[in-house]
Amino acid sequence: MRRLLIAAGGLLAMCWRQSPGKTLAAVGLMIASGTAMPLAGISLRQLVNAALDGRIGEAVLLGVLIAVLLIAALTCSHFAHIAYYELAELNMLRYNHQLITLANGSSSLEAHENPEYADRLTVLEREVLQTRNTLQALLATSGLAFGMLLTAVMLAFLHPVLFLLPLLAVPPILAGRRAEQIVDASRGRTAEPTRRALNLVHLTTASATAKELKVFQLEDEVRRRHSELWDLTSGDLWRAQRRATLLRALSQLVFATGYVSAVLLVAHGAITGRSTVGDVVLVVVLASQVNSQVAQVVALVPDLQRLSGVDRRLRELQDALGRPAPAPDAGTAAPDRLRSGITLRGLSFAYPGTEALVLRDVDLHLPAGATVAVVGENGAGKSSLVKMLCGFYRPTHGDILVDGTPLRAIPSKTWHARMSAGFQDFARYEFVVRQTVGVGDLPRESSESAVVEALRRAHAEDVLAPLPDGLGTQLGKSYSDGAELSGGQWQKLALGRAFMRDRPLLLVLDEPTAALDAEAEDALFKRYITQARKIAADGGITLLVSHRFSTISTADMIVVVADGRVAEAGDHGELIRRGGLYAELYALQARGYR
Numbered sequence: 216m217r218r219l220l221i222a223a224g225g226l227l228a229m230c231w232r233q234s235p236g237k238t239l240a241a242v243g244l245m246i247a248s249g250t251a252m253p254l255a256g257i258s259l260r261q262l263v264n265a266a267l268d269g270r271i272g273e274a275v276l277l278g279v280l281i282a283v284l285l286i287a288a289l290t291c292s293h294f295a296h297i298a299y300y301e302l303a304e305l306n307m308l309r310y311n312h313q314l315i316t317l318a319n320g321s322s323s324l325e326a327h328e329n330p331e332y333a334d335r336l337t338v339l340e341r342e343v344l345q346t347r348n349t350l351q352a353l354l355a356t357s358g359l360a361f362g363m364l365l366t367a368v369m370l371a372f373l374h375p376v377l378f379l380l381p382l383l384a385v386p387p388i389l390a391g392r393r394a395e396q397i398v399d400a401s402r403g404r405t406a407e408p409t410r411r412a413l414n415l416v417h418l419t420t421a422s423a424t425a426k427e428l429k430v431f432q433l434e435d436e437v438r439r440r441h442s443e444l445w446d447l448t449s450g451d452l453w454r455a456q457r458r459a460t461l462l463r464a465l466s467q468l469v470f471a472t473g474y475v476s477a478v479l480l481v482a483h484g485a486i487t488g489r490s491t492v493g494d495v496v497l498v499v500v501l502a503s504q505v506n507s508q509v510a511q512v513v514a515l516v517p518d519l520q521r522l523s524g525v526d527r528r529l530r531e532l533q534d535a536l537g538r539p540a541p542a543p544d545a546g547t548a549a550p551d552r553l554r555s556g557i558t559l560r561g562l563s564f565a566y567p568g569t570e571a572l573v574l575r576d577v578d579l580h581l582p583a584g585a586t587v588a589v590v591g592e593n594g595a596g597k598s599s600l601v602k603m604l605c606g607f608y609r610p611t612h613g614d615i616l617v618d619g620t621p622l623r624a625i626p627s628k629t630w631h632a633r634m635s636a637g638f639q640d641f642a643r644y645e646f647v648v649r650q651t652v653g654v655g656d657l658p659r660e661s662s663e664s665a666v667v668e669a670l671r672r673a674h675a676e677d678v679l680a681p682l683p684d685g686l687g688t689q690l691g692k693s694y695s696d697g698a699e700l701s702g703g704q705w706q707k708l709a710l711g712r713a714f715m716r717d718r719p720l721l722l723v724l725d726e727p728t729a730a731l732d733a734e735a736e737d738a739l740f741k742r743y744i745t746q747a748r749k750i751a752a753d754g755g756i757t758l759l760v761s762h763r764f765s766t767i768s769t770a771d772m773i774v775v776v777a778d779g780r781v782a783e784a785g786d787h788g789e790l791i792r793r794g795g796l797y798a799e800l801y802a803l804q805a806r807g808y809r
């Protein structure tokens with residue numbers, strides 16, 4: 216209950232910050248709407264008594280008053296709707312911003328790579344969409360609370376014991392809350408299978424995966440697995456809904472008993488001459504109003520409950536993701552240029568929540584100005600090494616030193632601003648081409664010359680040629696006039712993005728050529744080397760992860776990763792002479808290409 220009140224208070228405060236005038240208008244109109252019906256009830260009592268006593272003029276005036284009150288009861292909530300609709304939209308925008316900040320606010324990749332967080336984000340995303348209804352519920356409840364108070368006071372005037380009638384509203388409210396908790400717990404339990412089921416649907420609708428589904432004839436298999444997951448989810452939700460409905464029905468029965476007793480009590484008073492006919496009419500009207508007020512509150516409880524659910528989940532996620540990243544100006548500044556290089560000292564790493572070390576006792580010095588290639592078999596730990604160098608995760612043991620300064624002392628934002636990267640799983644920003652590439656260096660996002668130069672460095676000028684409006688061409692399927700690119704073309708633009716920054720201390724290219732053909736990769740690598748030499752003037756390091764040994768043989772340093780360890784490091788000549796793992800794998804690939 217405390218949590219609910221805090222969440223409700225927080226929502227009203229949020230509304231007030233958005234617009235005090237609209238908040239006042241919405242609350243005022245809802246209170247007017249909630250109190251109009253009980254006032255109409257008491258006017259009806261007076262009208263009946265006046266009519267029975269022959270006071271016709273008074274009865275007519277009361278009739279007009281009742282009509283006005285009924286119109287107010289019917290229309291005030293509609294006018295309130297106009298005021299709170301805009302507030303609800305603004306609040307939803309704010310919740311969504313909180314969600315985006317939470318998902319991306321941490322410098323770590325943990326939120327994105329941990330399935331538990333992914334589940335919580337999925338539930339929150341869905342719940343945030345419902346927050347529009349929660350504001351309506353909150354305002355309606357405040358109006359109803361005033362109406363119920365007024366009704367209770369009037370009932371007490373008729374007979375003191377009737378003051379307790381609204382108390383019978385408590386069991387349905389408590390039962391409503393419990394019922395919603397039952398359904399909420401089921402939603403939490405089924406979040407993972409729901410996400411998996413939705414992923415399966417996405418598999419069938421995404422054009423990239425549709426090809427495989429057809430060739431491997433997986434449609435039936437996907438349908439079967441989807442049905443299995445859906446049965447699991449809907450079975451659990453259905454059982455929870457059934458328990459919740461039973462609980463609600465039983466609690467309504469308690470109230471119905473109280474209602475009938477109240478009417479009988481006042482009717483008996485009228486027969487014995489202690490009450491008037493108007494009193495009987497009033498108790499019938501008020502008691503039925505209590506009934507409808509209770510029913511409305513009970514119906515609103517799930518929406519209110521949802522509000523505290525969103526609030527709670529946002530807080531839980533905030534706690535789970537730890538404290539926000541330090542302000543960019545806190546901590547140690549990144550060096551302006553690298554003099555010695557980046558050193559990994561006794562570095563071991565296990566992903567959060569796991570025990571197994573995916574990197575073990577890594578001791579490595581990446582000299583300033585070097586082009587470093589990282590090779591190794593699938594699952595060897597290359598991408599994990601890259602994630603550590605990008606500062607996405609902290610080492611479990613050991614340290615990364617940037618010119619002697621521990622990377623952990625440099626705020627992530629500062630470090631990210633001084634590096635650049637192209638990843639195998641690159642983003643497809645559906646903007647105009649200039650922005651899709653330009654966001655690699657936001658301050659120069661709209662500089663055509665900077666974008667053209669970045670595309671040249673990435674050997675990606677050819678992507679522009681067929682595009683109708685060149686750099687101004689809108690990309691992506693989300694737009695009716697958006698140009699669709701091939702996987703390789705998207706990757707080239709991602710590479711252009713990676714080359715936007717002029718003087719990065721570290722340029723990471725994690726399998727940036729996976730979607731390109733061997734010839735394009737070879738040509739690209741030569742450009743990388745030229746580009747790397749320019750970066751090297753400031754001591755910048757270019758780190759390239761690749762599977763193709765032929766393309767990396769000209770790198771200044773080759774690091775061979777095997778089973779989470781650095782198996783060998785040196786230049787191509789040295790490693791071949793040593794006749795170790797590199798020489799073996801190089802010979803193997805060379806034979807394959809012959």
Ligand SMILES: Nc1ncnc2c1ncn2[C@@H]1O[C@H](COP(=O)(O)OP(=O)(O)OP(=O)(O)O)[C@@H](O)[C@H]1O
Pocket residue numbers: 328566569573591592593594595596597598599600
């Ligand atoms: N987010 C994660 N959580 C837990 N374990 C992970 C995560 N990402 C990778 N791993 C594990 O870390 C190990 C190394 O994976 P990594 O992606 O670094 O290898 P890789 O050399 O880049 O492989 P590939 O060449 O296939 O891309 C693997 O055993 C993998 O299962």
